[in-house]
Amino acid sequence: MMANITLDDKERQLIVKEAVEIIRQEYDLPPKHQNQLEQWAGIQEFTNALPVKKDKEWVRMFILPLPAFKPWVINLNAGQGRPTRVNLTKALPWIMAHQADIDWNQSLPR
Secondary structure, eight states, X not given: OOOOOOXXXXXXXXXXXXXXXXXXXXXXXXXXXXXXXXXXXXXXXXXXXXXXXXOHHHHHHHTTTSGGGGGGEESTTOOTTSOOEEEXXXXXXXXXXXXXXXXXXXXXXX
């Protein structure tokens, strides 16, 4: 036989708050107050932030298709009318950490 447990509003809120925190940590979710839109930018803005001056087509061809960038790039090959967006908060630290590993002298195919 199950016992009836009654919780007041304060106890319910505490349980919900703890459950949300456990889920947030388990799935590596950002806190609710972070503004996701400020973390994303178009290719040109991303290109301007790179440590080496490169054309956006060069970045589109040699940087954004890298496997590490897959979760950080939206609409890479979506076609006309759908702008490509890059997560700056994830992509720029990766670029800085791997700057020596990138062949910045690669030429665009003609």
